[in-house]
Amino acid sequence: MKRFAKPLLASAAFYAAATLSPVHAEIDVINLKPMIEKSVEADYPKLDALYKDIHAHPEVAFQEVKTAAKLAAEMRALGFEVTEKVGKTGLVAIYKNGDGPTIMVRTELDALPMEEKTGLAYASHDKTVWNGQDTFVAHSCGHDIHMASWVGTAKTLLGLKDQWHGTLMFIAQPAEETVSGAKAMLADGLFTRFKKPDFGFALHDGAFAYGNLTYRVGTGSSNSDSLEITFHGHGGHGAAPQRTVDPVMMAARFIVDVQSVISREKDPTEFGVVSIGAIHGGSAENIIPDDVLLRGTIRTFKPEVRAKMLAGIERTAKAVAAMSDAPAPDIRITEGAKAVINDPGVVETAAKALKAAFGDKFRPSPPLTPSEDFSEFVNAGVPSMFFNIGVYEPERVAAARNGTGPELPSNHSPLFAPVPKPTIATGIEAMTLAVLSAFDQHARGK
Numbered sequence: 152m153k154r155f156a157k158p159l160l161a162s163a164a165f166y167a168a169a170t171l172s173p174v175h176a177e178i179d180v181i182n183l184k185p186m187i188e189k190s191v192e193a194d195y196p197k198l199d200a201l202y203k204d205i206h207a208h209p210e211v212a213f214q215e216v217k218t219a220a221k222l223a224a225e226m227r228a229l230g231f232e233v234t235e236k237v238g239k240t241g242l243v244a245i246y247k248n249g250d251g252p253t254i255m256v257r258t259e260l261d262a263l264p265m266e267e268k269t270g271l272a273y274a275s276h277d278k279t280v281w282n283g284q285d286t287f288v289a290h291s292c293g294h295d296i297h298m299a300s301w302v303g304t305a306k307t308l309l310g311l312k313d314q315w316h317g318t319l320m321f322i323a324q325p326a327e328e329t330v331s332g333a334k335a336m337l338a339d340g341l342f343t344r345f346k347k348p349d350f351g352f353a354l355h356d357g358a359f360a361y362g363n364l365t366y367r368v369g370t371g372s373s374n375s376d377s378l379e380i381t382f383h384g385h386g387g388h389g390a391a392p393q394r395t396v397d398p399v400m401m402a403a404r405f406i407v408d409v410q411s412v413i414s415r416e417k418d419p420t421e422f423g424v425v426s427i428g429a430i431h432g433g434s435a436e437n438i439i440p441d442d443v444l445l446r447g448t449i450r451t452f453k454p455e456v457r458a459k460m461l462a463g464i465e466r467t468a469k470a471v472a473a474m475s476d477a478p479a480p481d482i483r484i485t486e487g488a489k490a491v492i493n494d495p496g497v498v499e500t501a502a503k504a505l506k507a508a509f510g511d512k513f514r515p516s517p518p519l520t521p522s523e524d525f526s527e528f529v530n531a532g533v534p535s536m537f538f539n540i541g542v543y544e545p546e547r548v549a550a551a552r553n554g555t556g557p558e559l560p561s562n563h564s565p566l567f568a569p570v571p572k573p574t575i576a577t578g579i580e581a582m583t584l585a586v587l588s589a590f591d592q593h594a595r596g597k
């Protein structure tokens with residue numbers, strides 16, 4: 152790759168000597184963009200092969216042994232120092248390039264326990280055992296796109312290493328889909344055995360047009376809590392309900408009444424959802440069972456909304472049992488992922504570079520209602536930015552939007568099928584510029 156003799160990033164020495172203040176110099180996107188594009192173009196055949204191999208052989212949460220080994224080999228070949236088995240199947244790849252901040256770039260490793268139905272030449276036909284059951288495995292959330300972009304970004308940044316100083320900390324996280332991999336890596340000393348990074352970045356693909364990116368300042372994804380309630384009654388004959396305490400009745404009443412917590416207690420302008428996804432109870436039409444178990448999910452953005460909803464849900468469950476003169480229900484609320492909060496400073500710096508590179512294709516979006524355990528790293532004290540990239544042909548997206556074409560499969564659909572090259576290229580370009588902007592910001596002492 153052609154290199155510019157003079158670094159395109161602001162030099163700390165220059166700005167220390169400069170009398171003008173504050174200096175708002177930013178990275179030279181106009182010159183960097185074609186260099187990054189050239190690098191991606193040269194690297195792409197190998198990245199394509201890596202992507203399709205990972206796509207065809209996906210592994211579910213904490214089983215990502217082969218996937219991690221593939222990434223470890225790629226990173227070692229680039230000159231990164233790689234530590235494997237951090238948080239069971241995770242890996243940490245470090246590259247030092249002089250004095251400067253440590254910048255973390257995270258990819259996930261895991262796929263989903265489901266069957267792929269895309270019919271692609273490189274579709275997965277692999278199976279595994281998950282929760283004691285045989286299942287197909289598929290990269291239907293696009294984490295394979297993230298991995299190819301992650302390796303490509305590392306390669307591109309090394310090709311530009313006269314443009315930045317500091318340490319790259321590339322981490323590959325297991326078990327994002329079960330929101331447990333980030334915790335596992337932290338518990339295994341991610342920020343103690345290795346240096347805690349100064350900044351962090353991660354991206355996720357989604358069902359919109361490739362070449363497009365969305366970002367958020369502040370809250371980017373939801374808090375997720377899982378809910379399990381067992382209503383205890385007193386079973387008996389369906390023809391003689393007066394001799395029973397009916398837990399099916401309690402469950403039914405709870406499912407309806409709990410929605411009033413959303414509509415009457417929560418501020419209607421704030422996001423909050425409770426969905427009951429599973430009901431287990433009973434065996435025959437004429438037997439009132441002893442117990443009914445409900446499982447659900449609770450999603451919120453703000454901690455105060457979360458607290459209000461949890462209290463309301465608990466109160467409703469207890470009241471429903473009391474109404475039936477039944478014993479108190481067992482209520483178990485398990486905390487899942489916390490909302491990802493993007494750091495305004497990190498976002499502002501990266502956004503300037505990304506806006507310069509992508510123009511109107513880089514735009515803010517409202518927070519997303521799914522959850523993401525990248526928040527674990529943020530909450531451990533790493534100012535970060537999490538952004539999204541599109542995966543489909545712009546014409547197909549436009550047709551789906553104006554109703555002239557079919558709806559496009561979203562993440563977790565068996566038909567989710569990103570167009571690899573432009574998606575991965577955008578991922579690399581955006582992530583490279585985001586990382587360079589953070590190095591530059593630090594070099595300018597901001």
Ligand SMILES: [Zn+2]
Binds near residue numbers: 292328562563
């Ligand atoms: Zn997913």
Ligand SMILES: [Zn+2]
Binds near residue numbers: 292293294327
């Ligand atoms: Zn995902």
